[in-house]
Amino acid sequence: MSTTPTAFLEAIQAGYSFKGESAKIGIGVLDGKPQPDAAVLLPLKTMNRHGLIAGATGTGKTKTLQVLAEVLSDNSVPVLLMDIKGDLSGIAAAGSLNDKIKDRYELLGMTYQPAAYPAELLTLSNGPGVRLRATVSEFGPVLLSKILGLNDTQAGLVAMIFKWCDDNKLPLLDLKDFTKVLQYISDEGKALIEKDYGKISTSSTGTILRKVVELQQQGATAFFGEKSFEVDDLMRIAPDGRGMISVLRVTDLQDRPKLFSTFMLQLLAELYGSSPEEGDLDKPKLVLFIDEAHLIFQEASEALLQQIETIVKLIRSKGIGIFFCTQNPMDVPKDVLGQLGLKVQHALRAFTAADRKVIKQTAENYPETEFYKTDDLLTQLGIGEALITMLNEKGIPTPLVHTLMISPRSRMDVLTADEISQLVKSSKLVSKYNQEVDSESAYEMLSAKLEAAAGEAEKAREAAEQAKAEKNRPKEKEEKGMLEKMLDSSAGRQATRTAANMITRTLLGALGLGGTSRRKKSLW
Template identity: 65%
Template sequence: MSNLDKFISTLSDGYAAKGDFIVLGAAMLDGNPVPEASVKIPLKTLNRHGLIAGATGTGKTKTIQVLSEQLSSKGIPVVMMDIKGDFSGIAKEGEEKAFITERHQKIGIPYQTKSFPVELMSLSSQNGVRLRATLSEFGPVLFSRILDLNDTQAGVMAVIFKYCDDNSLPLLDLKDIKKVLNYITEEGKEEIAENYGKISTATTGTILRKIIEIEQQGGDIFFGEKSFEIDDLMRIDENGQGYVSIIRLNDIQDKPKLFSTFMLSLLAEIYQKMPEKGDVEQPELVFFIDEAHLIFDEASKVLLDQIETIIKLIRSKGIGIYFITQNPMDIPKGVLAQLGLKIQHALRAFTANDRQAIKQTADNYPISEFYTTDELITSLGIGEALVTALNEKGIPTPLAATMLRSPMSRMDILTDEEIAEINAVSKLVKKYAEEIDRESAYELLNKKLEEAQKAAEEQATIEETSQQESKEPGMLETVGKSVAKVVTSASFIRGAFSVLMKMMKK
């Protein structure tokens, strides 16, 4: 058997699929594509997560586009976290050019142009579907992370959330949390100390400053209602194609904590709300997370453990998560070990550290008798990648240097006019355009403080009247002023507020 025949036999057996699958391209031998060695990925393994890595300019974005197109065509919705803003062209048909036709002739796959259903979403004020979440949905751990709080400050944040839960004070937006911080520092200081322990005013002051900082970075736009519903990520259009939801993040590149914390919150919510699926023939939803290192940078051990747990468990809900980064070493080992599909574009070796990273990357791939992996990684062309996946039995496939197919949709971004056209017909844009400001911690605490003030003033009036009736006429004015001074002091108001709270609880 010739080396070519052996190669075709090995790759054909390794990437054989009895069920439905997507086709990435054709495996290459000695730099030439072999159409008979088609690289197929079974749909039933796509909830086992994956990695798309490679240096800038090697074709990662086009690979994500190809994968998203294939998934959408199979009726699988896609969510794309688009940091660089270069993915929106999937909404429009591509243009057949000579180099694309030639490539597809080489890999033995007919080329056609096609567009796909798209929703454009934003965490900021960009045009599109407004993504919002409440503070309660984030919870104290994730909110502490976005504020970059230390352990002591994070402990205070946990107390704040517990106090609000105990007293039915909804935390929806940033003005709610700011109001609660002011309250526990002033009027409610004694109540908090009695029930939850003393809290330093220096600590609450630091937290408040950090909240104001994130407020200035756009947090006031993101936190609040109407909260985004995860079901709206799982839509199918009238032609049976899955919607591609593009979360446009190019205007918050300097705010990675907002992006990464939102993503973790979204995944946690999906995990909590989605039913168990077990072994499925195809995933319910697939995430592509660009610049994935932003999630893991500066993450504490606790948060890394949470991420690893979510990644491990969410696949049982039929959710696939794919990380896109320049270097696979950006992904923690505990997460990297759970990834089924790995697509490695070229890496560049400029320094000794680069060469060491390439050697480590090569060690993460199956040994191949057809390739010298660490050498091949540096010589791959644009639109070429090393691929290894899981077959239908969950066994890793042979390593395949692959010439990837070209996207069917536009390989460029949308114009402002085209973005406006998509948003104009979007049902979700209309659904989430309305901002809701229902009664929450801010309004409820203000109301209770007003009631406490009113109660204090009424008590002051009663005691002043009593004093006037019991004193000589010459002393009434002096005593009345003294009583008024006492009863309107901050300590008296706090006492009256405490009494009122106890009465309300009864």
């Protein structure tokens, strides 16, 4: 399907002309031919309306993510990148010109200028970078219950635990605190707590404990604790005026989707809860890119999906945009997908009937166009090419355009180990967050309480044994006194003499010196 280049040019220029700041991300393509005058611009004002970057493996999704991050940073917008595959750290180093990049920029009518971007490496584990942590208290009972997938009864018990800990000044900082409280209320402290807070089901505490163990097995122990990361540190501007790009390297979370979902939901909730209402800003305060976004939804419960959908709907009013990067648009739940204003669709592959059905469904999610047959074009896009549509300032979708994307100006590869080490050493946040902190909390307080109770019980046992001994002592004295009186009496003295004589005779007889033997001898 095609129309005249003039009509195409007029449509793109009209559709991609915005009030306020904007940045060029590519040019339109018609009938396979790039149109240098058909510039595809990105309006910064609507970047808090969220977005989707989708496409098959090897079609350029990650490079598009890198380009958008660079464009935002150049315009003083901080960025947070979820680096699942470990190939985004290169944004901190300048790229290099090669023949492919040179040819692309000639088609774009632009000049390639390599650039290294101000970057901060973050980590959820013990890897190099700034440690991200959050306390159990910051999650709160509702969010923690949804992460653990609890039913209403179990969630009510978690709420009671938080209330009891608040009332008794027992901080819940890490998972060992929460586990210790669970064990305490189902054993030693059960009767005491039931008196004030109601009946506690042992089966419910057992189920919650098993859910916590499951979360621990995915590495959540390293995430829960102090010092909590402050979201303001994600919204920094570098000294040169560019937005800081924070790269969270989570390559070890691909096989631990529950932990990834836990972190992402907490981060979104913290961003939403701590950020004031901003209304319509000229540009967002922060844009978050989530690579391999299907990991968030892979093992999410219905309650968790509802929570994510709610936050995605509301967080844009805080001036924060969220972009999901995934292979198939169908990986994102439809209710979340409906909230995404910018869509960058790279090529899809049609190997099976199921693939063709997905492609047809994907094409139906885009605006109708007289310039392309969308479902056919989706399988024909080259590397670094995409179908793009976005929202203008009035919330109206722009025309769907086949776009030749610009390439990243930073390195399209990872940093070396030495470069990572140097970047971490130069970070001001490492000294702030990477110190191990183990404040006195519920675990230590309850352990001390139980030890004190055990000590008191031991003292009580010893006191009882001593009292028993004291009680028996007068009886022993009385028996001893009676024996002495008996021995002092005349009958007692006679009995003593008789016993002594019998003993003496017995000994003499044994020696052959008894008196009876001598008398018998005299008869002869």
